[in-house]
Amino acid sequence: MSPSYTCSLRVFVPLFAMEGRKARFWSSYVRRQQSAHPDPLREEHDAMLQAVIREGINFGVIDLPERALTATWRGDTVVCPLDSRGRALQAIVDSEWKLPFPLNGYVVDRESRRRAARLQLEPSVIREAADTHILSASWQVPFWWALLFDEEERHGPARTSAVFRAPISEALVRARQARDLITGAFGVGEFLGELEFVIGWLEQFDLDSMVELDFGALTDLGVRPDARLSSVDIARRALEYLEADEFDDALAAYHEFMSVWEEAARLESFN
Structure with a gap:
């Protein structure tokens, strides 16, 4: 669970409902997930802090590997891909209107927002452009x-x-x-x-x-x-x-x- 003051609405999809490359990727992820990534939300949170801890946005830190939350639902394994990179890029773009002026310019500069918008045009090989499994709301x-x-x-x-x-x-x-x-x-x-x-x-x-x-x-x-x-x-x-x-x-x-x-x-x- 993330320590930030946000709530999340998440969708977990059964592995049996996935197809093609996506099904193969997440099936493999589930098999190795427990030991490799015991707490993907904590890993995501720590990476996001590192991305903004200094002046400017460290886009290299934001470019996290694909990870997911997993659960058992009605006897089946279900997966909620975090799409950490996509959500981080969207948050950078949204800072222009979600933060009050002039704070929005101090927190995230215009060039960072433009770069984030350009990077959004490069969807993952296992994620379609509109394939978002998590919505978040602050406070x-x-x-x-x-x-x-x-x-x-x-x-x-x-x-x-x-x-x-x-x-x-x-x-x-x-x-x-x-x-x-x-x-x-x-x-x-x-x-x-x-x-x-x-x-x-x-x-x-x-x-x-x-x-x-x-x-x-x-x-x-x-x-x-x-x-x-x-x-x-x-x-x-x-x-x-x-x-x-x-x-x-x-x-x-x-x-x-x-x-x-x-x-x-x-x-x-x-x-």
Whole structure:
């Protein structure tokens, strides 16, 4: 688990659903992964720190070998390629609008962003250009991610883990139901754009895949100390109220969810 204050939405694809060079590469990786790369997330995190620890971006450090997270899901081996290089390049490009002016120019210079954009045009031999298995968000758990899961899908010890795993087919059903409920109640709006993006992203993967939400270092921030309700609980409650036409309660639950992460945003501003 990365120590940075980000949460991740990851898709793990079964080996049996892969084809060609990709299937051969990841099958070989799984056979040798445990001893060669016991903690690929830690390796990725350390490399990214080395890339930015001095003035300018060290693009050589960013160019990591292909690695992945692996798990057993319903008796099958599933793989989530990290695509560390691609995600790092995207973060460099996105720094222009994700960081406030003039901080964005001090943290990442324009030439580094241009170089990152050029390097993005060189996809891996085992990865297609749009083949991204991980989405990340800093200092928040997006509402649209939380509603993909149910509290019973928490992976690991109860209340000490904030990792949720669900069949991607079930996550898609929930996302589409949420879209229909919200559209029926409030009409079509720009605020649904992020949900539509998540649906489209999930639809790219094999339906036997598993989707995972990992709060990471945000775990304690995503749980209310009083009632011990996680953000997944609250998001699910908001949709249940909406389905029952209890609009005031649905909006109250939504605002409760957002208030958790507004507090986290204040912590970010102090960081």
